[in-house]
Amino acid sequence: MPLHMSVSVSRTSGESLTSQIQKFIREEIETGILRPGTRLPASRRLAEDLSVARSVVVDAYGQLTAEGYLESRQGAGTRVVHHLPQQSVVPVLLDNGREPAVRWDLRTGGANTLPFPHTVWLTAYQRALQDSGRGHDYPPLAGEAVLRGELARLLGRWHGVRAAPGKIVVVGGFAQGLGLLCTALREAGLEEVAVEDPGHPGQRRFITDSGMRTVAVPVDEEGLDVGALAATSARVVLVTPAHQFPLGVTLSERRRQELVEWARDTDSWIVEDDYDGGLWYARTPRPLALQRLAPERVVYAGTASKLLGPGLRLGWLAAPDELLDGILHAKVRQDLGTESFTQLAFAELLRSGLFDRHVRRLAKTASSRREVLEDAVRRHLPGAEVLGAAAGLHAYVRLPRKVDEAAVVAGALRRSVLVRGGAGFHSGPTRDAPALVVGHAHLPRVGVAQATEEIAAAVTAR
Template sequence: MAVSQTNFAWATLVEVGGRGRLHDRVARGLRTAIRDGRLAEGDAVPPSRALAEELGCSRWVVTEAYGQLIAEGYLAARVGSATRVSWSPQTAAKPRARRAPAGPAIRYDLAPGLPDLRAFPRRRWADAVRSVIGSAGHYDLDLPDPAGHAVLRATLAQYLRRSRGADAEAASVSVCAGVTDGLARTCRALRAEGITDLAVEDPGWPRLRAAASSAGLRVHPVPVDDDGLRVDDLAHTPARAVVVGAAHQFPTGTVLSPARRAGLVRWAREVDGFVIEDDYDAEFRYDHHPVAVMQGLDPGRVFLLGTVSKTLSPALGLGWLVAPAPVVPALRAANPVAAAPPVLDQLALATFIDRGWYDAHLRASRRRFRTRRDLLLTTLATRLPQARASGTAAGLHVLLHLPDGTDTRGTVRAAAAAGLRLADLDDYRVKPSPGRALVLGYGNIGDTEIPAAVALLGEVLTR
């Protein structure tokens, strides 16, 4: 017979047939349901009175059955709480695995790639979410548009025109889960258009190379120097598309020079190809105002990728992709099942931007990161005079160049063992280089922790 108790969201079948006393048959039916896995470990069973009503028996029958199963270890009762299943086929079939020893605790985080998670604007984000939940129409709760909600797309287009100098319209904007997701979508569209080769910066984010490869493109690394991507070297590859960090290249920290920007657009026209601009760390510039996106130079040849992962938090999983208008149909067709981020989160971001909270957060973040960067550079110069920092004018990381022969990989391992998280520049190169450097991120470390972190790094380097 069916047994249900909606207060505990519990429903199963309890077989009470056969011979024997009724409380024994109820216990047997519950035991079988538990052993078969229909009642999982942690599930609450109905109160004895409710189950007795369902079975058409006295409450005493159910309490006797529960008492028997508690004694056998199938159920557990706690005063003031529901009676719950305490047994599962999995835990009975094999002994509980011993927990692996925990690795060394990380005390200081100097790895790149994160903003200041302590400074996430919780109250204002919560206000944005509450506002959206109260004002969203029932149609907003329908299946999401794969391209993103129209409200956020319009808000992003206006924001990118105003703050980044982009040539963007809502129709050309797609909402995605971040830069990697946006690049994967772009690469699938390019592949459908007959483009098979893509150039990437070397060094650069390995995840971007992986996203391009997963979309079926052949990847060609192109070196980066003090002026950014070397366009002359790009011309010697079979690529008809290239991914570039124009405003702030990761991890070198270089800004693509005006001559290289113009050369890159010229190259795209000559090969009938495209530039995919990763607007990484563009909001954080400390020597002058942020450099505008190069997408505005030729919106018909340049894709623009952005995200709030480095400004708010990667936990939001919200980014954008601005595509050249002629390519938008191919982009939509090549990604028919692309999953859009949750609609309510999209609308919350639109509200967050429209109310000026995003701009206010960025202004406060720039002040905080400038102070933190200055402290890090001063401490490095004092504690590690043999090292040289570069790429310091923007972003949330610096390159720390070390003397030739330094075992940077060993340094990263030794630092982790001592509780300090670092990154080796070689981790971002396609092939190792003789130059020795560490990538030090300062986004997610407290100001008061920097002196101790640098002191620990100095100890590791002198071992």
């Protein structure tokens, strides 16, 4: 039984001690250094060895227990579990690993979307089946013509995207779109993709699993730091310009121009991930798509995951001619085309105007949750602020500097609120202020208010 464990922690890295201990132990377990069943030192002893408060270690152990790495039993101490969480089979874009059941789940992505419009979908699906008289054959590789036409109109109307139907490829969600793009770009000789930092941790993994390297580029309140991007050797960048994930900020006009200039000057590619496009309820108008500024350099990517449901696995790319062939070649090797009936039903939803109506309703719901969140943060979390545009399904809540983010996340979990801290969205240790990434739109209003109060209690309990 190890009564002592040497954990390396730094007091100058800017990362909280809880988070450092957590990461250290997680890595030791994942790499097999700490074997299943190994008993960890008592929290008091480890805290003494590291000269930290005992609560720091308790919180780190608590979070690792919640993640399924450790188990603790009265009298038996805390041990490494015998069966580790099966990370390899969890789809990398998702945040839906093994978690305890909680009252309020504020994670983004996964099933935490707004309710699926069953009746509307059923009507569209029935019409699609009746009208098409098809479905028994392989779908056209780039997608059903009727859907590509509807998408070209919708994206032009909503976001100013300039793409003829022939430039659009229907894909199995952004996940497949990104995979196809990585394949096409790699085959064109490119090896690196610049990604936003903070950004989507699943996307970083997804890119590296596709055989490319990621290069982290910082994001500030104007969005991606284009100067920092230009200083890298990357010739591809993945950005979320309308509503940066996770900060929620919008890429400023100045940075948009700089980014497009960079792409043109260096023959680089911009991948515009418009993951929650259409869910905009800020008072200021939504900026038009970046793609509009440089259709020859930007791949615009959209998805039905946030607007309808991730279960449909439906997304679309509007790509420059130079990349279209590579994308289609990659797709033919993967799946011979996206499933037809879903495409036809979605086209019917777009054609009939039901989709517009549905999205207007979603935006209203999401907007009311955001209002509750802003109000609750103002009242219960002094010094915190909700960052970025009122849009999409989540918000980024920046906490006061003195707050220990990992401890708040662990404290919230003890109060039955599952929320992610901002640190996990960074590609390495960060000096950014502590923060929470709050998926709010899927909760009832009372849930947003209660969850915020529990978080506030976790902050003040320190």
